[in-house]
Amino acid sequence: MRHEKTNYMVFAFHTTTSAFALEKYCQKMDISGRLIPVPRQISAGCGIAYRMTLPEYDRLPEVTGKNDLSPEDCWTYELSNRDIEIETVKMLPL
């Protein structure tokens, strides 16, 4: 498979439920993104992650407020440089 390299922000979750909560939230807030299998950089296990482009990610705190993007449930990873920046994210409002 050949494809161009694009930078994405990827959210991984402890539970599938949280992944779909984020999907629902992003749809409500009109933030583009989609659910993908968890990339190996994040986890060798199975599971579902949520991917969005960096410009879309930049919009996320604007609509949620930075405080909403703290503790508990998902980590963010920037795949471009594989610097794993762990920022836990709590259950987002639905």
Added chain:
Amino acid sequence: MIYLDNAATTQTKPEEVINAVVDAMHRLGNAGRGAHGASLGASRTVFDTRVLLQEFFGAEDPRCMVFTANSTESLNIAIKGVLSKGDHVIATVLDHNSVLRPVYSLEEQGIEHSFINADPMGNPVYEDFEKLIRPNTKAIVCTHGSNVTGNLVDIKRVGEIAHRHGLIFIVDASQTAGVFPINVKEMGIDILCFTGHKGLLGPQGTGGMYVRNGVDVKPLLHGGTGVQSYNEHQPSEMPTKLEAGTLNGHGIAGLDAALRYINRYGMTSIREKEESLMKRFYEGVKSIPDVRIYGDFSSFHRCGIVSLNIGDYDSSEVSDELFTRFGVATRPGAHCAPLMHKAMGTEEQGVVRFSFSHFNSEAEIDEAIKAVNILATE
């Protein structure tokens, strides 16, 4: 057939429930197992239903809602998941075997139990709850409504007792979910166990539980979850912790449609219709000679159940005649609630249970009354 066995399962389902199951069987993959369209479709259905249930029961978070196959599975998870060696648990004689047998099974692990008795009307003796609490009591398990008499239990009152003593309060809502409003916060419920195929009008094989944030329930099953595959242990996060194995996605799609039906039709309208039919039946049979009715009918704000006996006839014979001669489907015997029957003195005879759905008609009730009248007087 006049189906009056709705406390066993509601036979008539809204058409949209049936359509939702069929549609799901055409298109859904395995929820949480992959990110292709079929799997995502299943996962979205499961998630949407989880949110509906969260709203339905006033839970704080969709992750508090766990899917199971039925109330029995939920109650086993709850009872075995919160109790440990040396603990004591209180249940009631109103409870079903789905509570009693898990409780009995824990005896050999050194977990003690006590049962709250019933008064002559079949209501729990509320004053006894505090008397039975011991230093090692960990939880109270209690049904919301008796599947034998239809009596409702004052859950809020029991919840206040439980929390005054720092106990975990587990409620079996098998007979009430979908018909009576249940708000886990207002009623002080820590764990709510429900089935999908009775008052919730969903398919058999669906059910679930609410577990309050902060209540630690050990998993009963361990297995595939779709996440954390290289973790040797069951993931600790809810609801995954209590959901090992493939969920019943097809059934959950039906439950989703059923919840939407109830929300649209109105739980109050459903309940009022059931209460009206129950009252019609009760008024129609109560004066028939030799008919004895069990339970508390001082109010009709109760589950849509009327249990009775005719003279000393075996309840099984009566139920069989009701069906074979009049096409009226009822349930005789012990109804998996042995302690309730012991309390009522009906261990030998059993009782014939008539239970109603808002899909029943007044004409059907009148036919059933006529049948009881004939059997009692011929």
